[in-house]
Structure formats: structure tokens, C-alpha cells
Amino acid sequence: MTSPGTRTPGSAALVRLVAAREVASRIRDKNFLISSAVILLLLLGVMAFQVAVSGGDGAARLAVVDDDGRLGPALEAQGEVVGVDVEVVDLPDQAAARDAVEAEEVDAALVGGTGPAPELVLVDRDPALEAVVGGAVSGLAVSDRLLEAGVDLQTLPEVAVTPIGDQGEDDGQRVVVAVIGVVVLYSLLILFAQFVAQGVVEEKASRVVELLLATMRPWQLLAGKILGLGLLGLGQIVVIGVVGVTGALAFDLVDVPGQLIGTVATVVAWFVLGYAFYACVFAVAASLVSRQEDLGSVLTPASMLLVVGFFVAVQAAGDPAGTLATVTSYVPGLSPLVMPVRQAAGEAAAWEVALAVVLMLVTIGLAVRLGGRVYAGALLRTSGRTRVREALRAERA
Amino acid sequence: MLEFDGLHKSYGGNRVLDGVSFAVAPGTMFGFCGSNGAGKTTTMRIAMGLARADAGEVRWQGRPLDQALRRRIGYMPEERGLYPKMRVGEQLAYFARLHGLDAGAATRAAEHWADRLGLGARRRSRVEELSLGNQQRVQLAAALVSRPEVLILDEPFSGLDPVGVDALAEALLEQVRGGVPVVFSSHQLDLVERLCDAVGILARGSMVAVGPVAELRRREAGGLLRVDVPDAPPGWAAGLPGVRVVAERAGDTLLELAPGTDDQAVLAAALRTGRVAHFARREPSLVELFREAVAEPAGEVAA
Incomplete structure (x- = not known):
């Protein structure tokens, strides 16, 4: 009796079905939606904080009374030298200037700047602003006197600036991006590996795994689960990356957009490798227990590795060339968190990255092979906790 | 023919099955009886590939069961298993698809069986929100939704109220009339007697009596x-x-x-x-x- 509409699904079809179910059920899951929102909000919060911090010492508003047209540009030029953005507002008289300062419409008001008795009116003393104003006013006065004395100002030498540091500031920025990336990476790895583990236990605890395994092999179930959640995780990290890059560019937080995008892409790529490894390890560990309550104990070793990787990566941000960072950036399991930081800091040569990737791939291969066997053996043992050796034996029996 | 042929299985030193053999003809219902721990569940799990027999095999239409053939079997495990948070309709459609129905056919079949087993109104409920009896119906629907060629049901009647028993019995008889061989295990012997064309009694790892109920009675009578x-x-x-x-x-x-x-x-x-x-x-x-x-x-x- 072969009914119409029936065909035997192949491995790919089964894996796809399992993956689609994982995505469909997670995407409607409250925990998933909340955690996604929290991560995005945190990211936007960090950027808003950056804007607030860097905006505090920028754009000082300075009111000027009786400007003859030279004072404004001079103040702005002087501000640039000192590193303070100065916005000049022309006001008609002293009273209006005083009112503006009191109303905090401007940070300070300069009265009689080109006259013999210039006066700076402000609420609280502000050394930076005072220096800008003092410099601009005296500069103008000096050039006036010199002009009066007939000195040619065109021939004054200008200082050319040649930085010989290796773009230290750019790398610093990239490391900050990499650290934010590692925080996101770590959060998502933990989150999605947990999802995989919970899913495995849910199937064991609810015994639905018996029905599933009557239609497919354990590896197909495992592959579908890891792929489905992985795609979801990848989607999420890409969304976070896009939001982060767009936000950073929109808020003007970075100087070199190309490098930012490069670092974000590196983090995303390492997420794929890290996820493949941790998802597999978490799934296999989870297959050893039958109740969600027991999950914590079997996940601890793998979680510890992830936490260690996270802290080493944060440490590596401060000392990307150090021995700890260098060594751990090759260690499979740690490398997805540490290597992006070293890469961002420009401390990792191409061959080093390649070596770390290859080591990670080999480990993933081993985890899939060995883990798949443990998973297959442990999946149908629903009494208490299964030992790895028992699972391997059961798989062969 | 669905043939169980000489199944042996030991767990450690504990011999659970010691040569279990019986056959179920298409369009007949086979009641599988035996005391607790006699090996009924193990026998069925071997048929579904969830346990491996030390010796012996299970054949359908002369071919040993493999993964592809098993997809044509509707199975209800002893330990009920469904995704607790998945909605009834989606869950049924999912199982139908795992058994090889395409998306459209799976959705239609899920709808059909939900209605058929009195779950029409609960199609959009999560399984965990249902009463145990209704979860049981979903479980049965999950076994039937793929239009199986063979049904293997482990204790399908346990936990059902009399109305549920009647609904399930009717559904199974309809499958039988459609030519499907049905094997189910049960401790409710009156039910087995009423529904089954043949029974098998499993004790101490082997079949101590197999045959049509009337014949067994006459033999013993x-x-x-x-x-x-x-x-x-x-x-x-x-x-x-x-x-x-x-x-x-x-x-x-x-x-x-x-x-x-x-x-x-x-x-x-x-x-x-x-x-x-x-x-x-x-x-x-x-x-x-x-x-x-x-x-x-x-x-x-x-x-």
C-alpha cells in the first residue's frame, strides 16, 4: 500500500525537517526573543554611552559679542589645536550674552574679544575653554601688533606632522570592537549551545526521541538540531553585526569603517567554528542525562572552557602579544574567543590564523565523530545518568 | 505478513527474549499479552529499531525491517513521547513529514486525524496544555497520521476512559479493514478478546500461546x-x-x-x-x- 504524497525522505530532507522545526519553535520562544532583544539593547546602549562620553568634551558653544569677523575662525582654529570642538554663536550685546550663559544656551560668552579688555563670562570655570579663548584672543592681538609693526606673517614656518607610530589609535579601536565582538560571541555561544542542550534533554525527557529515532538515525537528528539552531545563531550574530556597524558609522564612532567591518566579519566567522564545536559538545553532554535539572552538572566542564576562553580573550585585549594570548589562540575551544582579539590587534600572522582554524576544524571533526557515537548510544537510555563508556558500548551493541 | 522471527535479546546476564516468534497477517489485529516485564516492549522496540536483537529479525512482506521500511510503520511507544511545547496540529504534521508525506499532504493528514480523534478544537493548543487522555489521542494520531502500512502500538489503551477506548478501538478496526496489520500490547484482556483476531501470550521470554482466541480456548477447553x-x-x-x-x-x-x-x-x-x-x-x-x-x-x- 503506497499512498500518494508519500516518498522516502533522504538524509538531507530529514536533517532539513529537523532544522526547520528547531528554527520554527525557537523563533517563537519567549526566552529567545527576550535574549535577542537584550543583546541588541546592550549593544545600542554601549554605543549610546560612547556617544555620550565622547560628546561631553566636544562642541563647546561659545557666544561672541562684537566679533569683527576674525574672532570666530580664530577660536575654532584654536579649539582644533587644543582638541575641543568650538561652535561660535554671534550675539549682539553683553546683556544678551550674559542671559545666554545663565540659560545655559552657551557654555561661555566672550565680550570685547578684540578690544583692550576682553572678558570671558561662564557659569563654572572651564580650563580647556579658557585656554582656547586665551590662545585665540592673544593670537589675534599678537598678529595685530606685528602687522602694525610691519612684520610679514606669510613667511612664518609651518610645522608638518609625521606620525611614526603604527596607527596605534586605529588598532585600539579595532581591539575595542573585537572585545565587544567577543562579548557578543561568548553570549551567543553560551546561549545557542544551551539551546541545543535543552533541546536534546527535552526530547529525552519527553520520550519523543523514541518516535523520532523510529524514523531517522541519531546523527540526522543531531545534525538537524545543530544546523537549525546554528543558522538561527548565525542570523542573530549577523543582525547584531549589521546593527553594530551601522550604529557605529551613524554615530561616527569609528575612523576606519573598512577595518570595523573586517573585524566584525572575523568575529562572525569564528562564531561559526566555535558554535560547531560547542553545540556538538553540549549536545553530547546533554544526551547523557534525562532531566533538565541534571543538565547543569554535565554541561559544567564545557561551560568552564567557554568561560576561560572569554576571560583570556578579555585579557588578550590588553596584551594581545603576550604568551597567554598567543598560546591560547591556538587551543581549540579557546581560539574562537582569543584569536579574533589578536587578529584585531594586528598581532596574528595569516599562518597563525590558518593554524588555529585547522586545529579547530580537526577538533570539530573529532567531536562530531566521537560525540555522535556517544549521543547515539545515550539517547535511548532514559534512566538517570549515562556514563560515556556505557553510551559507547550501547552504541556498538 | 509482519513476521517476528526468533528474537533473542539479553541485557547483561538478564535474558529478556528467548526466541520470540509470531506473525500478523495484513488486515488482522494481534493482541500481544504478557505479564509486566515479560518482554513485550522490548519486542516492539526491536521491531522499531530502538533496540538491537542479539539474534532474529522482524520482516514486513518478506523483507527485514530497515530504516526505510520502518518509516511506513505507525508506532506508539510505551513511554508516551511528544514535544510538550509544540502545538497539536504542527506536531502531527511534523511527524507525518518525517514519515515522508509532503507538506500539503502532512497538513491535511494532521487535520484529518485531529478531527477524527476528537481533537479538532485543540489543534492549536500546546500538547502540555491537554489532559492526559487527550495527549494519548495525540499520540495515537501521531502513529496514524502518516497513513502507515503497519501499526505497532505499545499499550495504546492504557489511561483512556471508556469513550476514549471505544474511539481508539474504532480507529484501529478501521485500519484493519483497510488491510493494515495491527499489533498492540495490552493488559486489558477483555479488550484483546473483543478486538483481536489472534493473540500471543509472552512469558519468560518466549511465546507460550499464539493463535486465534477461539482456537486457543478450544485447545485449552x-x-x-x-x-x-x-x-x-x-x-x-x-x-x-x-x-x-x-x-x-x-x-x-x-x-x-x-x-x-x-x-x-x-x-x-x-x-x-x-x-x-x-x-x-x-x-x-x-x-x-x-x-x-x-x-x-x-x-x-x-x-
Whole structure:
């Protein structure tokens, strides 16, 4: 009796079905939606904080009374030298200037700047602003006197600036991006590996795994689960990356957009490798227990590795060339968190990255092979906790 | 034919199945009985590939069951299993798809079986929100939704109320009429007796009785004769050749006849005592057959 509409699904079809179910059920899951929102909000919060911090010492508003047209540009030029953005507002008289300062419409008001008795009116003393104003006013006065004395100002030498540091500031920025990336990476790895583990236990605890395994092999179930959640995780990290890059560019937080995008892409790529490894390890560990309550104990070793990787990566941000960072950036399991930081800091040569990737791939291969066997053996043992050796034996029996 | 052929299985030193064999013809219902721990579940799990037999195999239409063939089997495990947070309709459609239906057919089949088993209104509920009885119906629907060629159901009736039992029985009979062989295990022997064309009784790892219920009864009925002679003196049958008195109470007598004993001679003796209110070969109920078959060695603890 072969009914119409029936065909035997192949491995790919089964894996796809399992993956689609994982995505469909997670995407409607409250925990998933909340955690996604929290991560995005945190990211936007960090950027808003950056804007607030860097905006505090920028754009000082300075009111000027009786400007003859030279004072404004001079103040702005002087501000640039000192590193303070100065916005000049022309006001008609002293009273209006005083009112503006009191109303905090401007940070300070300069009265009689080109006259013999210039006066700076402000609420609280502000050394930076005072220096800008003092410099601009005296500069103008000096050039006036010199002009009066007939000195040619065109021939004054200008200082050319040649930085010989290796773009230290750019790398610093990239490391900050990499650290934010590692925080996101770590959060998502933990989150999605947990999802995989919970899913495995849910199937064991609810015994639905018996029905599933009557239609497919354990590896197909495992592959579908890891792929489905992985795609979801990848989607999420890409969304976070896009939001982060767009936000950073929109808020003007970075100087070199190309490098930012490069670092974000590196983090995303390492997420794929890290996820493949941790998802597999978490799934296999989870297959050893039958109740969600027991999950914590079997996940601890793998979680510890992830936490260690996270802290080493944060440490590596401060000392990307150090021995700890260098060594751990090759260690499979740690490398997805540490290597992006070293890469961002420009401390990792191409061959080093390649070596770390290859080591990670080999480990993933081993985890899939060995883990798949443990998973297959442990999946149908629903009494208490299964030992790895028992699972391997059961798989062969 | 669905054939279980010489299944052996041991867990450690514990021999669970020791040569279990039986066959189920298409369009028949087979009741699988046995005490707790006799190995019914293990037998079914072997058929579904969830346990591996040490020896023996299960065949459908002459071919040993493999992953592809198993997809044509509707299975209901003893430990019920569904995704607790998944909605009924989606869950049924998912299982239908795993068994090879395409998306459209799976959705239609899920709808059909939800309606059919009285779950139409709960299609959008999560399984965990349903009563146990309704979860049981979903479980059955999950076994039926893929239009299976074979049904293997482990304790499908346990936990159902009488209305649920009737609905399930009707659904299974309909499958049988459609040519599907149905194997189910149950402790509700009255139900097995009512529904099944054949039964098998599993004890101590092997089938101690297999066959149509009527035939088993007749086979076992051979020796038992119930005679009700209200006026007879106590011990009236004690002297009859080839006859053993099993029980006697106020003339209502149960006799066991040795092979070859003429029951007409017993009738004549009974008539000599006066009125004969009842005289018949006594067919044992399935419960008695079961007790008889399972009883032998005392003190075995179910695993």
C-alpha cells in the first residue's frame, strides 16, 4: 500500500525537517526573543554611552559679542589645536550674552574679544575653554601688533606632522570592537549551545526521541538540531553585526569603517567554528542525562572552557602579544574567543590564523565523530545518568 | 505478513527474549499479552529499531525491517513521547513529514486525524496544555497520521476512559479493514478478546500461546466440563472413570476429563442423579488462559 504524497525522505530532507522545526519553535520562544532583544539593547546602549562620553568634551558653544569677523575662525582654529570642538554663536550685546550663559544656551560668552579688555563670562570655570579663548584672543592681538609693526606673517614656518607610530589609535579601536565582538560571541555561544542542550534533554525527557529515532538515525537528528539552531545563531550574530556597524558609522564612532567591518566579519566567522564545536559538545553532554535539572552538572566542564576562553580573550585585549594570548589562540575551544582579539590587534600572522582554524576544524571533526557515537548510544537510555563508556558500548551493541 | 522471527535479546546476564516468534497477517489485529516485564516492549522496540536483537529479525512482506521500511510503520511507544511545547496540529504534521508525506499532504493528514480523534478544537493548543487522555489521542494520531502500512502500538489503551477506548478501538478496526496489520500490547484482556483476531501470550521470554482466541480456548477447553446437578448428593462424580472433580458446590460441579474420556458417560451419570440444569464444555476466558500460560514458575520478579 503506497499512498500518494508519500516518498522516502533522504538524509538531507530529514536533517532539513529537523532544522526547520528547531528554527520554527525557537523563533517563537519567549526566552529567545527576550535574549535577542537584550543583546541588541546592550549593544545600542554601549554605543549610546560612547556617544555620550565622547560628546561631553566636544562642541563647546561659545557666544561672541562684537566679533569683527576674525574672532570666530580664530577660536575654532584654536579649539582644533587644543582638541575641543568650538561652535561660535554671534550675539549682539553683553546683556544678551550674559542671559545666554545663565540659560545655559552657551557654555561661555566672550565680550570685547578684540578690544583692550576682553572678558570671558561662564557659569563654572572651564580650563580647556579658557585656554582656547586665551590662545585665540592673544593670537589675534599678537598678529595685530606685528602687522602694525610691519612684520610679514606669510613667511612664518609651518610645522608638518609625521606620525611614526603604527596607527596605534586605529588598532585600539579595532581591539575595542573585537572585545565587544567577543562579548557578543561568548553570549551567543553560551546561549545557542544551551539551546541545543535543552533541546536534546527535552526530547529525552519527553520520550519523543523514541518516535523520532523510529524514523531517522541519531546523527540526522543531531545534525538537524545543530544546523537549525546554528543558522538561527548565525542570523542573530549577523543582525547584531549589521546593527553594530551601522550604529557605529551613524554615530561616527569609528575612523576606519573598512577595518570595523573586517573585524566584525572575523568575529562572525569564528562564531561559526566555535558554535560547531560547542553545540556538538553540549549536545553530547546533554544526551547523557534525562532531566533538565541534571543538565547543569554535565554541561559544567564545557561551560568552564567557554568561560576561560572569554576571560583570556578579555585579557588578550590588553596584551594581545603576550604568551597567554598567543598560546591560547591556538587551543581549540579557546581560539574562537582569543584569536579574533589578536587578529584585531594586528598581532596574528595569516599562518597563525590558518593554524588555529585547522586545529579547530580537526577538533570539530573529532567531536562530531566521537560525540555522535556517544549521543547515539545515550539517547535511548532514559534512566538517570549515562556514563560515556556505557553510551559507547550501547552504541556498538 | 509482519513476521517476528526468533528474537533473542539479553541485557547483561538478564535474558529478556528467548526466541520470540509470531506473525500478523495484513488486515488482522494481534493482541500481544504478557505479564509486566515479560518482554513485550522490548519486542516492539526491536521491531522499531530502538533496540538491537542479539539474534532474529522482524520482516514486513518478506523483507527485514530497515530504516526505510520502518518509516511506513505507525508506532506508539510505551513511554508516551511528544514535544510538550509544540502545538497539536504542527506536531502531527511534523511527524507525518518525517514519515515522508509532503507538506500539503502532512497538513491535511494532521487535520484529518485531529478531527477524527476528537481533537479538532485543540489543534492549536500546546500538547502540555491537554489532559492526559487527550495527549494519548495525540499520540495515537501521531502513529496514524502518516497513513502507515503497519501499526505497532505499545499499550495504546492504557489511561483512556471508556469513550476514549471505544474511539481508539474504532480507529484501529478501521485500519484493519483497510488491510493494515495491527499489533498492540495490552493488559486489558477483555479488550484483546473483543478486538483481536489472534493473540500471543509472552512469558519468560518466549511465546507460550499464539493463535486465534477461539482456537486457543478450544485447545485449552478440552478437559473442562461444567455440570450443574442441583439434586445430586455430594461426591456424585467422584467414582466416574477418567474424571477428576475440580470443584463442587451444591451440585454445581467442575470436572476435568482425562483425554479420551467419554463426556456422554458423564452426562448419563449426571442424569441418574436427577435434574441436569447445565451441562457444557467450559471454554476458559482469556484471563484464565493467560493465568495458566504465565503461571508456571513462581517467584519470578518482573524486570
